[in-house]
Amino acid sequence: MKTTRTLALAALLTAATFTASAQTVPDPLQLNDIKTPISPAFVVLGVAPTDVARPTTPRAVGIALISANSDSGGGGLPRNLALEVAPYWLTNRPALTFAQYDHPSFWQSLQQTLSVSVATKNGTPANNAGTANVPSSLGALGIRASWTIGASSALEQQVLAAYHAKAKTFLLQPTRPTDAEVSVALRPFVMAMREAMKQGRWIVEAAAASSAMFPNNSLDQAETQKNAIWLTPSYRFERGTFNPATGMLTEAPSIDFMTVLRYSEDRTVTVVTGRNSIDAGARLLWESDTIAVSAEHLERFGDGKRTRRTSILGEYKLTDNLYLSATFGRNFAGENPNGNLLALFGINFNAGQKPSMLAPVP
Amino acid sequence: MPSQTVPGDTLAATYAVGTAASIRISAVIGDGQLGDSAVWLDTKLLTTGDVNHFDIGSAAQLRGHQLKFRSIASDLNPQTNRTSVSYFLAGGTTDDDYTLTKQVANDGDSVVYEATFQLV
Numbered sequence: 130m131k132t133t134r135t136l137a138l139a140a141l142l143t144a145a146t147f148t149a150s151a152q153t154v155p156d157p158l159q160l161n162d163i164k165t166p167i168s169p170a171f172v173v174l175g176v177a178p179t180d181v182a183r184p185t186t187p188r189a190v191g192i193a194l195i196s197a198n199s200d201s202g203g204g205g206l207p208r209n210l211a212l213e214v215a216p217y218w219l220t221n222r223p224a225l226t227f228a229q230y231d232h233p234s235f236w237q238s239l240q241q242t243l244s245v246s247v248a249t250k251n252g253t254p255a256n257n258a259g260t261a262n263v264p265s266s267l268g269a270l271g272i273r274a275s276w277t278i279g280a281s282s283a284l285e286q287q288v289l290a291a292y293h294a295k296a297k298t299f300l301l302q303p304t305r306p307t308d309a310e311v312s313v314a315l316r317p318f319v320m321a322m323r324e325a326m327k328q329g330r331w332i333v334e335a336a337a338a339s340s341a342m343f344p345n346n347s348l349d350q351a352e353t354q355k356n357a358i359w360l361t362p363s364y365r366f367e368r369g370t371f372n373p374a375t376g377m378l379t380e381a382p383s384i385d386f387m388t389v390l391r392y393s394e395d396r397t398v399t400v401v402t403g404r405n406s407i408d409a410g411a412r413l414l415w416e417s418d419t420i421a422v423s424a425e426h427l428e429r430f431g432d433g434k435r436t437r438r439t440s441i442l443g444e445y446k447l448t449d450n451l452y453l454s455a456t457f458g459r460n461f462a463g464e465n466p467n468g469n470l471l472a473l474f475g476i477n478f479n480a481g482q483k484p485s486m487l488a489p490v491p
Numbered sequence: 492m493p494s495q496t497v498p499g500d501t502l503a504a505t506y507a508v509g510t511a512a513s514i515r516i517s518a519v520i521g522d523g524q525l526g527d528s529a530v531w532l533d534t535k536l537l538t539t540g541d542v543n544h545f546d547i548g549s550a551a552q553l554r555g556h557q558l559k560f561r562s563i564a565s566d567l568n569p570q571t572n573r574t575s576v577s578y579f580l581a582g583g584t585t586d587d588d589y590t591l592t593k594q595v596a597n598d599g600d601s602v603v604y605e606a607t608f609q610l611v
Contacts, residue, residue: 215570223496223521223575223590230523230568241523241570293527296563297539300529305605308500311563312600319565319599322525 168213168246169271173338173357211248217241231281231326238276246271246338266346267354271338282329282367285322291373292318317376321369324378329367335360352396359391359408382417389427403463406431410438419446429461436462440471451476496590502606506558507584508550514582514610518542518562521575521590526564526601528576532556550583558608564593565601572596576604 217240229237250267281289295318299306337358344350368381391408398404410427421444429436440458447453453476460471508514520526529539530547533556538545542560547553564574577590593602 218570221521221573221575221592222523222571223577223592224519225521225523226519227523227525227567289525292525292565293540296527296565297529299563299603300527300539300561301536305561306603308595308600308602311603312595312597315563315565315601316599319525319567319601322567323569323599 168211168244168248169273169336169338169357170211170213170246170248170269170340172336172359173271173340173355174248174250174267174269211246213244213246215242215244217243233277235276239274242276242334243272243274246273264346265342265344267340267342269338269340269355271336273334273336275332275334277330277332279330282325284328284367284369284371285325287371287373288318288321288325288376288378291371291376292322294373295376315376317378321371321376321378324369324380325371327365328369328383329365331362331364333360333362354397355393355395357391357393359389361387361389363387382415385412385414385416387412387414393431403432403434406434420444427461434462438464438471494588494590496592498592500591500593500602500604502578502589502591502604503608504587504589504606505609505611506580506587508553508582508610509584511550511582513549514547514553514580515544516542516547516558516560516581517544517577517579518560519577519579520562520564521577522564522571522573523568524564524574525567526562526574526576528560528562531559544581553610556610558610560604560606562604562606563601564604566595566597566599569598572598574602576606578606580608 225241230241233241246269248269248271250269251265292315295315296311299311299314335358337356339356340354341351342354344352364386366384366386368383370379371377372379388411389408393406393408395404395406407430408427409430410425412423412425414421414423416422421442423442425438425440425442427438429438438459438461440456440460442454442456444452444454454474456471456473458471460469462469516530518528518530520528527540528542530537530542530545532547532553537547547558558580560576560578562576564576566572566574573592573594575590575592577588579588580586589606591604591606593604595602
């Protein structure tokens, strides 16, 4: 029943967001297009399927629902729901040129990638045995931003030159071309450009998040649970080949290399010496249009202890708005009282493909 | 004249060239989108591509003629479907700029903008 209620809520939120955006997406979506990025708020709650997430482009509004097998308890809040908002894109940016967007300054990059996330998860207070059965909620607040480093790849320059050449043929037509005919002709070049911009460049993402327990679902009794801050440099290898005549980018499945350095403070640990930890690790990701497979390894240092997590993550796109994820492996020692087996299944909804601000009603 | 934002993809306006020795124009494709422009003076093509502080001549040469821009803005930016083009004219009696905005219906679509200015 609870699952049904939660799914219904997610469906409502999804429908509401799509209604608000009022846009259509004619091209088949790839797996990466529909995934709501793993938000910092999810990570600090411990329900993210991976510990080393690739920096992604923030959408204006994204909602994700994921079911973790470690969850328990009831309560009024939907469990494992995350909302992420990228405020920069909620307003018009007529002065932002393509060159500034593609090669932003450090400050500009922070602005255009900044996103704030909130997440909820039902739980029970860990530090208070007397209230173990008290209905409670976990809430988390996260923030992230990234910086793209490096010159355009040869592939991007090739696609850009082909786009300009194609656009010029329409600019110089004796009569004004229609939006429809230009769109049809230029779309392959535009979509090729989107992908080419990601290849052969480093993206460094910084994130921070904090979670709190709300016993009795009361704000007055809030207790901070975890704080974390991390840095994620990643690199996508240049693997596409471009045909300037057709504008088509032949994409081999992408390969990304990601690393992470994270400091965490976990106040739910009853022994003071086990509260602080530093994670350092890496992830290699192979991704096609519908399937993504990755392997990651993290070493955890802190308060005289050293442990590790090694896992494999698989994701499969079911529909344009729904995908499944599964994580298997060995978790950090002490992460789960029932052992160090890591087995996490998720079903993910996505909403808010892009911020599409509705025109004001006259 | 203050900046003006005009919803839509077409603009017709006048520009007072005054007694300027040099009139300069720019066309800026905004919202991080990809695009290009072409500019004509009457039927003569002046330039194409990125139009940035382009000198189109003196007031005496330009008065009585028509300046025409055509721009294409393509929805490259995955974070918004809004496209915009801002046209700047400087050096005349006033420095004017107009921003035309239009949202594409589908991801990756393009918009053709046209703006004509009677130079008086």
